[in-house]
Structures are given as C-alpha cells and as structure tokens.
Amino acid sequence: MRAILCKSHGPPENLVLEEIPAPIAADNEAVVEVYAASLNFPDGLQIQGKYQFQPPMPFTPGSEVGGVIKSVGAGLTGFAEGDRVMATPGIGGLAEKVVVKADGLRKIPDRMDFRTAAGFAMIYTTSYYALKQRANLQPGETLLVLGASGGVGLAAVELGKLMGARVIAAASSDEKLKFVNRLQPDALINYGDGELKEKVKALTNDRGADVIYDPVGGDLFDQCCRCINWNGRLLVIGFTSGRIPEYKANLALLKGSSMVGVFLGRFRKEEPQQYEKNFQELLSMYEQGKLRPIVTESFPMEDFVAAFNVFTERRVMGKVTLEIKAE
Ligand SMILES: NC(=O)c1ccc[n+]([C@@H]2O[C@H](COP(=O)([O-])OP(=O)(O)OC[C@H]3O[C@@H](n4cnc5c(N)ncnc54)[C@H](OP(=O)(O)O)[C@@H]3O)[C@@H](O)[C@H]2O)c1
Missing domain, CATH: 3.90.180.10 (Medium-chain alcohol dehydrogenases, catalytic domain)
Structure with missing residues (x-):
C-alpha cells in the first residue's frame, strides 16, 4: 500500500x-x-x-x-x-x-x-471537553476564543454558541474573521496588530471574558491573564505561537481566576466513560444538524x-x- x-x-x-x-x-x-x-x-x-x-x-x-x-x-x-x-x-x-x-x-x-x-474527532472532542468539563461554561457567560478560524478554535466557537455562551471569536486577520463569522459569533476581534486586552475589555464592559479558550499561548496568553473576569477560567489548549507562557500568580489572586489545563489524550485514558459520553453527545448533535463541520x-x-x-x-x-x- x-x-x-x-x-x-x-x-x-x-x-x-x-x-x-x-x-x-x-x-x-x-x-x-x-x-x-x-x-x-x-x-x-x-x-x-x-x-x-x-x-x-x-x-x-x-x-x-x-x-x-x-x-x-x-x-x-x-x-x-x-x-x-x-x-x-x-x-x-x-x-x-x-x-x-x-x-x-x-x-x-x-x-x-x-x-x-x-x-x-480531534477538534470536537477537545473543545467539548474543554468547555464542558474543564471550564464548566454556563449559558450567558462570555467565551473568548483565540485562533478561532483554526481546527479546535472553530469547534470551540460552534460549541460555545450551542452551550448558550456569548462568544467573542478572535483571530489574526479580517479574512479569518470573515470565515468564522459564518458560525455567527456575537463579536469579533482582530488581534493581528498584537493588541487583544483592550479590545476584550471594550466588548465586556471592562470586566473581561468569563472563559478564555487559548490554543495560541505566547504574548496573547499574557494579555488574556489581564482581560479575564472575576472567577474566570483560562483554558490552556496549546502553543501554536511557539512560546509556552507563564501564569502570574498575582493576577490569579486579584481576579479570582484560574488557569485550567486541557489534555484530551490523558482525559481519554483517565476517564474513558466520560470521553465516550462526550463523543456520543457530539455525534448526536451532528445527527440533529446542530454541528456543521467545515x-x-x-x-x-x-x-x-x-x-x-x-x-x-x-x-x-x-x-x-x-x-x-x-x-
Ligand atoms: N490540549 C489538547 O488536548 C489539544 C488537543 C488538540 C489540539 N491541541 C492543540 O491546539 C492547537 C491548535 O491545533 P489545531 O489543529 O486546531 O491548529 P490550527 O488549525 O493550525 O489552528 C491554530 C491557530 O493558531 C493560530 N496561530 C497563532 N500563531 C500561530 C503560528 N505561529 N502558527 C500557526 N498558527 C498560529 C492561528 O490563528 P491566528 O492566525 O488567527 O492566530 C491558527 O488558526 C495546537 O497547539 C494543538 O497541539 C491541543
């Protein structure tokens, strides 16, 4: 072969x-x-x-x-x-x-x-596990998704909307945002100029996002630590920017926020029944026409x-x- x-x-x-x-x-x-x-x-x-x-x-x-x-x-x-x-x-x-x-x-x-x-499998099971089990995302909460046009990011936007969150999709170019817009996020941010924090604050009445989905890391992660709401959860998905950032303990203290690791492979090994339940729920969402993989x-x-x-x-x-x- x-x-x-x-x-x-x-x-x-x-x-x-x-x-x-x-x-x-x-x-x-x-x-x-x-x-x-x-x-x-x-x-x-x-x-x-x-x-x-x-x-x-x-x-x-x-x-x-x-x-x-x-x-x-x-x-x-x-x-x-x-x-x-x-x-x-x-x-x-x-x-x-x-x-x-x-x-x-x-x-x-x-x-x-x-x-x-x-x-x-990869994009939906990762993003569903992140939003459901790791972030405990609630209807009405604000979800900020970085790298929103990429594989896991796009799935996070789609699932976030289905879970009733107010979704802010963020990406590095207008072309990528135009693409993500087909999933009808509530707001868009172009961070192509390197600026994220003030744009998130402007869209959240200065409070920041409740849940942040970050597959990018690097400088954008640093800014996320400063535009996260009280009780916020910052989901660590990956480091496509190439730099593994560090979480400042003083910011966690001041904002009552948490950095939450997401590792699908370990979840699958440690909690196979929950993994399978998630998977079946995702397939059922697809069969009901709620998910539209692109x-x-x-x-x-x-x-x-x-x-x-x-x-x-x-x-x-x-x-x-x-x-x-x-x-
Ligand atoms: N934790 C887990 O269990 C788990 C599971 C699956 C995947 N992941 C991780 O999630 C990340 C995304 O995976 P994916 O397959 O969805 O990737 P992808 O489709 O390539 O999307 C990655 C996004 O990262 C952004 N990005 C920022 N800087 C970048 C750079 N220097 N090079 C490339 N992309 C850059 C891009 O958006 P902008 O241009 O808009 O910034 C891009 O849309 C990877 O790090 C992967 O390892 C983790």
Missing part, C-alpha cells in the same frame, strides 16, 4: 510517499481502508520532531481518518468488514490502510462523508506537502484533509 513516511525530522518537504507492506489487524483491532485523512497542527510539529510525543522513525503521520473496515482481528465485537467508520489510530493515518484499536473506531451516520468523518481544503494524497504547509504557514481556516481514495 502507499503511505506517507517521515524518515528524517524536518519540514513537510522531507516527507516521502512510498509503497510499504499493508498492516494486519491483531486482537481487538481492525484494518481500515482510508478514504480521507485529516491533518492537525500537532502533525506538523511531529514531523519536525517538536511534539511532546514522538513515534520511533520511520513513521507515518496522521491521527484520524474516515474509511471502511477491511478486516477485523480476533475478539473485536460490534464492527464488521464494510462498516463506514471514523477512526482515531493516533498515528499512521496518512496511508491507504491503517490499523485501529477497538476504542478508536466509531460507525458514522449514513449522511456523513469520509472527509467530514476524518476531521471530526472541511475547507481537501488535497490529493500526492499533494501532502501543500496540505502540511497550510499549517506551517498559519493559513488554516476550517479543516484540511488528504483524499486517499475517491468515495
């Missing part, structure tokens, strides 16, 4: 597309024929050797796919050859076939296409460099997928 391989850490141009042996399902696993694979920011870090979890070399990147089960290993129940699934193998998704453990398989609704299936760019498998560079060049608006097999 064909697979995209990382043989040396570096830019997307270092990746190669090669023939490798197809995987075989072990106990409680299935082999999924991949139709579409989604890319996420961490994939770009992983191929550069900059992510906190690095697989041994060589490896095939790609943590989530949409496809059809080709074979099942011994002991796997509830799934059969031919099932249409979304799958989270964790690694190995940018290939024609990938092996997936039982807990990474979910059947998809008939009307969900494979590219939507590929881009669903895949904006789908590249042919051969154009993997261009697909990765959407992330490395900070151009993401919505989800980006690779098309591995035509539907």
Whole structure:
C-alpha cells in the first residue's frame, strides 16, 4: 500500500510517499481502508520532531481518518468488514490502510462523508471537553476564543454558541474573521496588530471574558491573564505561537481566576466513560444538524506537502484533509 513516511525530522518537504507492506489487524483491532485523512497542527510539529510525543522513525503521520473496515482481528465485537467508520489510530493515518484499536473506531451516520468523518474527532472532542468539563461554561457567560478560524478554535466557537455562551471569536486577520463569522459569533476581534486586552475589555464592559479558550499561548496568553473576569477560567489548549507562557500568580489572586489545563489524550485514558459520553453527545448533535463541520481544503494524497504547509504557514481556516481514495 502507499503511505506517507517521515524518515528524517524536518519540514513537510522531507516527507516521502512510498509503497510499504499493508498492516494486519491483531486482537481487538481492525484494518481500515482510508478514504480521507485529516491533518492537525500537532502533525506538523511531529514531523519536525517538536511534539511532546514522538513515534520511533520511520513513521507515518496522521491521527484520524474516515474509511471502511477491511478486516477485523480476533475478539473485536460490534464492527464488521464494510462498516463506514471514523477512526482515531493516533498515528499512521496518512496511508491507504491503517490499523485501529477497538476504542478508536466509531460507525458514522449514513449522511456523513469520509472527509467530514476524518476531521471530526480531534477538534470536537477537545473543545467539548474543554468547555464542558474543564471550564464548566454556563449559558450567558462570555467565551473568548483565540485562533478561532483554526481546527479546535472553530469547534470551540460552534460549541460555545450551542452551550448558550456569548462568544467573542478572535483571530489574526479580517479574512479569518470573515470565515468564522459564518458560525455567527456575537463579536469579533482582530488581534493581528498584537493588541487583544483592550479590545476584550471594550466588548465586556471592562470586566473581561468569563472563559478564555487559548490554543495560541505566547504574548496573547499574557494579555488574556489581564482581560479575564472575576472567577474566570483560562483554558490552556496549546502553543501554536511557539512560546509556552507563564501564569502570574498575582493576577490569579486579584481576579479570582484560574488557569485550567486541557489534555484530551490523558482525559481519554483517565476517564474513558466520560470521553465516550462526550463523543456520543457530539455525534448526536451532528445527527440533529446542530454541528456543521467545515472541511475547507481537501488535497490529493500526492499533494501532502501543500496540505502540511497550510499549517506551517498559519493559513488554516476550517479543516484540511488528504483524499486517499475517491468515495
Ligand atoms: N490540549 C489538547 O488536548 C489539544 C488537543 C488538540 C489540539 N491541541 C492543540 O491546539 C492547537 C491548535 O491545533 P489545531 O489543529 O486546531 O491548529 P490550527 O488549525 O493550525 O489552528 C491554530 C491557530 O493558531 C493560530 N496561530 C497563532 N500563531 C500561530 C503560528 N505561529 N502558527 C500557526 N498558527 C498560529 C492561528 O490563528 P491566528 O492566525 O488567527 O492566530 C491558527 O488558526 C495546537 O497547539 C494543538 O497541539 C491541543
């Protein structure tokens, strides 16, 4: 089968597309024929050797796919050859076939296409866990979302609105904000000039946001610590800016605010039942037409460099997928 391989850490141009042996399902696993694979920011870090979890070399990147089960290993129940699934193998998704453990398989609704299936799990489960369990976001509270046009940011805007919050979507350009505006956030902030704090205060009667969803870190995080409301929760999602910031204890004291860590992978391991409940709630929201996942760019498998560079060049608006097999 064909697979995209990382043989040396570096830019997307270092990746190669090669023939490798197809995987075989072990106990409680299935082999999924991949139709579409989604890319996420961490994939770009992983191929550069900059992510906190690095697989041994060589490896095939790609943590989530949409496809059809080709074979099942011994002991796997509830799934059969031919099932249409979304799958989270964790690694190995940018290939024609990938092996997936039982807990990474979910059947998809008939009307969900494979590219939507590929881009669903990571962004929605992260943002739902962050807003529901970590922030305990309440109707009427003000939610500020940074990086609002990106994968997890867009999902946070959509879920925030569904949960009844007043959502302020913030991004670095008017083009990105115009894109996010289709989800009808209550207000928009362009922080492309580096200024965030005063703009948030102006929109919140000087009080600041109740919940801040921050996948960016760096200087914007520093400003978030100063435009958060009394009892506010600052959600630490990631550091796409490249700098891990520090939280000033005096600001927490003065504002009664908290910095709250969000780590989906650990949540999934520590609280598998809550994770699954969240997932089923999200699928049900999709089936009811409440969630509208937006895949904006789908590249042919051969154009993997261009697909990765959407992330490395900070151009993401919505989800980006690779098309591995035509539907
Ligand atoms: N904690 C968890 O469990 C968890 C789970 C999933 C993902 N994450 C993390 O969440 C972050 C976002 O992931 P994603 O897949 O949603 O990424 P994405 O689609 O690329 O979106 C990231 C956003 O970050 C902003 N950004 C600011 N500075 C940037 C820079 N120098 N380069 C690139 N983007 C920059 C961009 O918006 P602007 O240009 O508008 O600023 C962009 O929309 C990553 O750090 C990822 O590791 C964490």
